[in-house]
Amino acid sequence: MNARSQVFELSVEGRQIxxxxxxxxxxxxxxxxxxxxxxxxxxxxxxxxVGVVDVDCDFxxxxxxxxxxxxxxxxxxxxxxxxxxxxxxxxxxGQISLxxxxxxxxxxxxxxxxxxWEVWTIKLETLTLANENERQxxxxxxxxxxxxxxxxxxxxxxxxxxxxxxPNQSELDLIFDTSYRDVxxxxxxxxxxxxxxxxxxxxxxxxxxxxxxxxLDL
Numbered sequence: 001m002n003a004r005s006q007v008f009e010l011s012v013e014g015r016q017i018x019x020x021x022x023x024x025x026x027x028x029x030x031x032x033x034x035x036x037x038x039x040x041x042x043x044x045x046x047x048x049x050v051g052v053v054d055v056d057c058d059f060x061x062x063x064x065x066x067x068x069x070x071x072x073x074x075x076x077x078x079x080x081x082x083x084x085x086x087x088x089x090x091x092x093x094g095q096i097s098l099x100x101x102x103x104x105x106x107x108x109x110x111x112x113x114x115x116x117w118e119v120w121t122i123k124l125e126t127l128t129l130a131n132e133n134e135r136q137x138x139x140x141x142x143x144x145x146x147x148x149x150x151x152x153x154x155x156x157x158x159x160x161x162x163x164x165x166x167p168n169q170s171e172l173d174l175i176f177d178t179s180y181r182d183v184x185x186x187x188x189x190x191x192x193x194x195x196x197x198x199x200x201x202x203x204x205x206x207x208x209x210x211x212x213x214x215x216l217d218l
Contacts (some may be wrong), residue, residue, distance in 0.1 A: 003099075003116040006156065008149055009123045013138060017084040018077075019057040021122055025076055025098050025190075026055070026066035027150050028120055031157040032100060033185040034066050034176070039169045050183055058071065061143035064150065069183040079190040086194050087126060094194035097121040100186050102164045103174040112174075114187075117162060120153075 012020050035048030051068030066073060080096070087094045098120045104113040129135050164186070169177045176184045 003119050005119045005121070006152075007123060010145065011125045011127050011143070011185065012142065013059070013129060013135065014088045014126050016059045016139075016142065017087055017124060018080055018125070019060050019062075020124070020142070021053075021080045021083065021096055022066075022077065023030065023060075023062060023064040023146055024120070024122055024149060024153070025080070026073075027064055027153050028098055028157075029066060029072065029076070029185055029188070030067055031153070032188070033069075033072070033116075033183050036182065036184050037169075037172060037176075043170070048182075057143075057170065059139065060146065061140050062146050067183055069180060071180050072183055072185065076190070077167040077190075083194075087194070091125070091156040091194035093125045094192060095121055096190065096192035098188060098190055100188050102187060105174065108114065122176075139158045 010020060010025065031054070032052075033050055035050050037045050037047055039045040052065050053068045054063060054065055056063045083094065083096045099116050100118040101114045101116040101218060102113055106112055122130050127138065129138060164175045170177060175186065
């Protein structure tokens with residue numbers, strides 16, 4: 001099985017890293033999370049509801065919607081926080097991925113095989129802006145770009161493409177993460193890595209965008 005892959009490339013200030021990644025990852029998980037399954041018997045079950053929360057960003061002109069599960073939010077923010085701190089320490093560039101997968105049971109003593117079916121990657125380059133005018137322009141432009149990315153996510157999620165079929169009760173934990181008390185997301189993991197600055201990147205585009213916008217305001 002080949003996993004579907006999507007890559008977003010963005011340039012951000014250090015203080016915007018967490019909100020940029022959170023807005024995309026939470027949008028993805030909102031579409032890839034169900035309520036808890038309640039089985040009456042094998043093959044017969046009901047699905048609980050998933051509450052939602054509106055989130056207003058502090059360093060972006062942007063708002064997004066996430067599941068109301070505080071436990072899920074905490075686990076996501078913990079991973080994003082590690083990536084944010086590592087990237088802000090100086091590597092300059094990095095990427096963080098949200099991978100959805102399913103398990104395939106193996107015979108003892110072997111471990112279950114994890115098979116990815118969808119991977120979303122955000123590549124970031126950090127910017128150092130000269131003044132508050134540049135920060136405001138960046139805040140507005142990045143908000144517009146994120147709105148486009150979130151719309152892209154919604155369109156991609158609405159296509160009739162592969163997701164794992166609904167499992168029997170005995171195979172539930174091969175498809176879904178059942179560890180949360182209020183929601184049941186598809187199995188997922190977050191991974192990240194950082195690198196040094198690269199010669200050409202979306203950062204060049206963002207700097208040109210800032211320069212052109214500021215020139216128009218003069």
